[in-house]
Amino acid sequence: MYISNKTVILIIGTILLICSDIMAIITPKDSIPSTRELAPVTIYSSRVPTKDNQLPVAVSVIGKDRLQVGQTKMSLFESLTAVPGVFAMNSENFAQDLRISIRGFGARAAFGIRGLKIVMDGIPESTPDGTAKLGNMDVGMVERVEVIKGATAGIYGNASGGVISLISEYIPEKPFAEFSTTLGAWGLARYQVKTGGTTGKFSYLANASRLQSTGYRDKSTLERNLINLKLGYQFTENAKLTFLAGYVDSPKAEDPGGLTLEEVGNNRRQARKANIDYNTTETFKQVRLAMVYDQNIGKNQQLNIRSFYVNRDFNTNQGFENSGQIAFKREFWGGGVAYQWTLRRYRLKTGVDLENQSDNRQRYDNKLGLRGTLRLDQLEDFRNVGLYILQEFTPTKHIRVAFNTRYDWVNLEVKDAFLSDGNQSATKNFKRFSPMLGISYNFNNRNTIYSNFTSNFETPSLNELTNNPTGQGGFNPDLAPQKSQNYELGYKAWLGTKIRVDLAVFKVKVQDEIVPYQLPNQVGRTFYRNAGLSTRNGLELGITYKMLPALTGYFNYTYSDFKYQSYQTLAGKYDGNALPGIPNHNVYSEIRYFPKTGFFAIAQFRSISSISANDANTVKVDGYALVNLRLGWQKQLKGILIEPFIGVNNINNAVYFANIQINATANRYYEPASGRFFFGGLKVRI
Template identity: 25%
Template sequence: MKLRFLIYTFFLLFPQLLMAQQVIKGSVQDATSGIALEGATVTANTGEQTTSTANGQFSLSVSENTQQLIFSLIGYNTQRINLPYSGAELLISLQPDAAKLQEVVITGYESNRPLLETAGAISILDRASIERFDESSVVRAVNTVPGIRMEERAPASYRISIRGSSLRSPYGIRNVKVYYNGIPFTEANGTTALNLIDAANIGSIEILKGPTASIYGAGTGGTILLEPRKAAPHETSLQTGATTGSYGFRKYTAAASIGSENSSILVQYTKQKYDGYREQSAVDRDVLLISSEFRPSDKRTISANIIYSDLYYELPGGLTEEQYRDNPRQARGGQFGSVVQNASIDLEGINVGLKQEYRFNENLHNITAIYGLHKFKDNPFNTDYERNTNQEIGARSSFAYNTTLGSINTTLTLGGEYQRGFEVARTYDNNGGTFGELRTDDEVLAKTGFLFAQTEFELPAGIIATAALSLNDTKYEITRLHQIGSGTYKYNRDFEAVLSPRVALLKRLTDKISAHASVSSGFSPPTEEEILTSNGTLNEDLEAEKGTNYEAGIRGFAGKLSFDVVGFYFRLNETIVSRQDESSVAVFRNVGSTSQKGLEFNATYTLLEQPEQQLNSVKVWSSYTDSHFRFKNYQKDEEDLSGNKLTGVAPHVAAAGLDVATKAGLYFNLTSNYVNELPLNDENTVFAESYFILGARAGVKRDLGRSFGLEIFGGVDNLTDQKYSLGNDLNAFGGRFYQPAPDRNYYGGINLSYKL
């Protein structure tokens, strides 16, 4: 009787048991590369658990009262999704955690290998690193990376130095190539208008240090790869946010995103205004980003980006040491003062890019990108007035083929890149902020391109060997249509094609540690602004820089510690440096060679990583850069400057921080930055003082029900209230070296999201 009763009860309750269970299926992939992730743990809040298979797929039976699934994998940020389950298969994209090196996939060098299998000095900034700060720019986030220094001479006036490459950059970004979603953002004339992008447009940053000409063409400084923000898979949402802070800082964002299994579209608008810490330092910037990706088939992925920017920012000008100490908030004064002349830049531009990745089969794939841009600049300066219009087109394509040579797995990559830019550049007298009589009228045609080849061999004993080569060519054609006191003429400059090789070896010492070494050659022709200076003078004798870089490093992880150490020696010939003349116009010259020896170190230690605990994440991180950079064979008139320290480079730079997060959504970030004193002129007679600054941000980020998300935050920058100059003018005429940074300042804001 008891047995019959139990059987009867079982069949009576069986339909109810079926109704009480549901099976959730889906797949897990890397959010950056789209590569399927094996071994990801899928955990329900009710206790059920499974792991993803080799192709990233999972299937999990859960009870009807399950409210949340948690996806976790070493090397990736934990992700949670709320139920109920619609029945469609889930596509979960996990964001790599840059602090854990073993799983981070590197897109640079076009090999898509984990960082532990990539021979080269590489640093990664994820979205969380950018969000440690107020997002007025990426300056403070970038300055947490060893070996790279980003400066802000005035708000929205950026300069980037990778291993001392700012010698030739009195303003703007030169000798560093920038790509956005794999599409060139650096123009054919060698300059990069990074201020046309808002920090909110960037999903992650990958920085390749030293000559990378084998893959990215001419350059001795390095390459920066920016990944755009994208819509989250299987999510349709609206987001809006507002931030306000000291000295009239306001920032507003609004975005709409649609993500499905095979497509994603993000439309984002940002508005930023800043009254300025100094006189004549206001900013007004509007940026519209449209970022999309479509997968019409398993073989084809198409992405498109449109960036429209309207930027106005003022230029306060450099101060002497006496002015800097007396009143750092003042602008440059005098007859040609910044306020009197309305020194400023009005920049409007649109950049359109289209990229396709096509997989012919499992061994052969191609990535092809085309782009175009249009830009207009209106620039009243202290001593003249520039009005420029620039149009450009370009393309990049590469083929990667995987094969086997005997028993050795081999990847062969072939490709090329071409850019053509046409600029109409005019200079006028500046009559109190309005343009007067025409001084010069020029047409500048810039053409640059390169072909490259790279082969990777997976040798026995865990060794990966890389050999790469590129052939680079750059041409300028300058037509002078008008110049006061002289006739018209044409000037053509062809920097002869140069071969740039790279050889690298990597050895997996263990499954957690690898060592690498490389030798690479770089070639960097002058930019158009270095040949045709702002006062209309042609610099016909300027030669291209050429350098060779030797480096070796070790990276890995041991338990909760991850680390990356690189030592390098870089020898640069025909070094280009800049000096200001009495009218504050930058002039450029080759000065022999430099010897640059350095050590770069960064580490992260995870004190706590327990998603289910109330205090679920505590991490500390640090970075350090040692730079022993010297001029060699530098003769300036009658003075021998050989052996002097490299201008604008601090011998020691360090950064450190603490990141804390709780299950309730509370978080706290503390960051610090130390910069040693640095020389401001080639003679090493004037130095900027060392400084130490602190910054902090705290907030709460959590879901309100199943649809709404809320973040409230506040922060402080320069907590130590240091007086320092973040963007010094090197070799400045009249001792106007200093561009003071703000004192202690505060910000706060709110972000809202709604999932449809």
């Protein structure tokens, strides 16, 4: 079922008007008076903490209520789809993880996150080669998410699309214990226990959860266990040390693979036969340790020191024999020092980031799920040193100028330990200067216009480089970094006391766009090449409407006109074609009803237009519309909070695809999504 965007807008407008009239009648006079959705908030992911209405970039914030209340908390997909400019797919294939794109960057990822910087509590979750997997993080421990769209290479370096910064729950002063359970269709079971508190100068927060599911499609079983610990020690009023630890054990995440349209028509729940035969499964264990030290020096200076270490043990089976098993042990470590100095009309922050990634990688033949002959054995290193200077000027009370500069040294090296086919050892070095200039003008506290220009770069990841189409080890010698220039103009407004508007228009020019493709003799394995020139023109609109104290509506619209300008391969010339994997139109609407009585209701609506599945634009995937509903009750009983809830995703039972494999061979583009999905749960907090 597909609903046109004009119809979507009419439906949403009608729903908002009807709900406004109905709730005006039934809402108690003592409903919770909340304006938190409308008030400007301080953004920390910009590295220089600034109110969002003063930042010369597009930024969105998702709070704890929208992340956790009434949600399955299986992944961040439920929440990130509510951000204008963000498009997410692959919510049901946990072996490949979420594929998230901002302004088109990240859409090409064969698995996980690509082209975006993911940060958790100020510590990078993205490895220096620009990849990340959100399956490492527990949504049930996230306090808020900040999303900066575009304009970030001058702050964080190797990323083109933006920043997704997650902040773990704040540690409360009073000790608490919390237990929650969520059960749902297709074998969903999620259990969580959480506790925390503060004693003198010491504070703690501990969280453990287990997630399991059999999945909608065959061969989609998931088992994942997560443990997180956050400890704080307040030496003085101006000095604090925070210790973070995380452990993930994912013994099984199966991959059902892509299907042809004919196979989808026969049985959309089936897995690709080769994926069954070759037992396509991912397993991994990961340990993450970090320390953050914050020190205020007088009234105008701050010092931040951080260090981290990640160890990941990863194994996966792919749906083919030749080199179809991948195993690697990863060590990712680094840290940084940052110093901030503040004057009345000037702020300066300067620092250095050091990140080192070392992957000890092997490839074996996949003998129907059993480990076969060793085909590749190499040590891959990716080292990045970045120096940055972030400056903010306020020449008048209305004008704010941000000028960020960053210089990155990037070194990539592969040491070949499999010498029977020759020594494929190689090195690559990149140096990149990334400037960013932004200006905002505040007419008053309620109206701001801004513009920015930034130059971004994005190196190929180790996975992209080492997937060599020649069949040998080492690096793909023909794959180069992509570079982009970004131009943005925006408007942020608070209209009266009930409406907030965020509007951004942008243009991005990308040179040497990195795009995925597959080879006929290696179906399921993805390679990468550069695509000449492309342009991305877009518009992002976000509206928050506080209809009543207990009733809030959200409406987001994203327009994406992303096209190749110059791109030719042996298969054809693609000048003027749309970039695959991104819809032209993306609409999201949400209504949240939270009266003081404790009952709550949440309705969500999402609609996207059709998507091209390949560079030639010869395969179009139909758009779709989804409606989700959550109902629950929050009741306080003598110090115990009880929160039962139920929900249904895709209540209209739309038939659509959860993921599209871009430029797939053998017409296996399609990964079907589940239909109507019921779930429910209970949270108890003492």
